[in-house]
Amino acid sequence: MVTLDALAAGDADWLAGFLLGSSWPYHAGVIDEDEVADRLRQGYYDGPDVVTLIVSDGSRRIGLARVEDLDDDSPTFDLRIGAEHRGQGHGSAALRELTRWVFDTHDVERFEGTTRQDNVAMRSAFRSIGFVKEAHYRRGWPTPDGRLLDAIGYAMLRVDWETGTSTPVAWDDEPRDDGVPDGPSPTGWMTRALRPVPPRSVDATRHGRITQSSVTA
Numbered sequence: 464m465v466t467l468d469a470l471a472a473g474d475a476d477w478l479a480g481f482l483l484g485s486s487w488p489y490h491a492g493v494i495d496e497d498e499v500a501d502r503l504r505q506g507y508y509d510g511p512d513v514v515t516l517i518v519s520d521g522s523r524r525i526g527l528a529r530v531e532d533l534d535d536d537s538p539t540f541d542l543r544i545g546a547e548h549r550g551q552g553h554g555s556a557a558l559r560e561l562t563r564w565v566f567d568t569h570d571v572e573r574f575e576g577t578t579r580q581d582n583v584a585m586r587s588a589f590r591s592i593g594f595v596k597e598a599h600y601r602r603g604w605p606t607p608d609g610r611l612l613d614a615i616g617y618a619m620l621r622v623d624w625e626t627g628t629s630t631p632v633a634w635d636d637e638p639r640d641d642g643v644p645d646g647p648s649p650t651g652w653m654t655r656a657l658r659p660v661p662p663r664s665v666d667a668t669r670h671g672r673i674t675q676s677s678v679t680a
């Protein structure tokens with residue numbers, strides 16, 4: 464059982480201690496106290512469309528969840544459990560409560576997160592709550608040691624959260640040679656709108672990669 468409480472003005476020291484007190488192997492760079500203070504001042508943790516919540520297990524503060532793009536239809540988040548509390552079910556429990564909080568308090572259709580391909584615990588947490596994998600960005604997550612790993616995107620739909628269902632992704636809606644999609648399209652729009660697309664050359668310089676700063680969870 465975990466609870467979520469909004470980060471308050473008096474939590475600055477705790478926040479710095481928490482962030483500096485654990486290693487974050489799936490996050491870029493190492494943060495220091497000055498940077499935490501700067502971010503607090505600049506509204507990184509608390510603003511018009513950003514909320515930061517402290518995760519507690521009933522008696523102790525064990526983690527942190529920062530939700531952003533709350534003015535959008537599809538907010539996203541970063542979830543961190545302190546190193547000594549990982550692997551005990553707290554991350555999954557926190558993600559469940561966080562999802563409940565987002566849908567209960569904001570009029571949004573979706574809640575989404577992206578994680579690094581090798582972040583097995585985060586990916587398992589997504590799946591165990593019922594988030595559906597929607598995206599696989601090949602070589603989309605640069606690591607501090609210069610590798611390019613894949614980034615994986617998951618999302619929960621409000622309708623699925625409220626009804627306990629799981630809407631599948633229409634992966635098979637690419638048109639065949641005759642312009643008809645390979646598989647059923649829930650909306651039928653592909654059948655009406657698409658015609659065969661001739662191959663074209665791609666100017667790689669015009670296609671940016673996901674950057675670390677756009678990857679949040």
Ligand SMILES: CC(C)(COP(=O)(O)OP(=O)(O)OC[C@H]1O[C@@H](n2cnc3c(N)ncnc32)[C@H](O)[C@@H]1OP(=O)(O)O)[C@@H](O)C(=O)NCCC(=O)NCCS
Nearest residue numbers: 489542543544549550551552553554555584585587591680
């Ligand atoms: C990712 C994170 C939030 C998950 O929280 P957690 O409390 O460690 O995970 P849980 O104990 O709830 O376990 C979640 C699932 O991952 C599995 N798991 C946990 N640790 C694991 C590990 N080291 N290796 C493989 N699987 C693991 C659990 O078995 C569980 O799977 P299940 O749902 O199939 O039973 C936490 O590990 C963390 O904060 N990591 C560092 C920050 C981070 O990477 N945040 C994600 C943003 S990119």
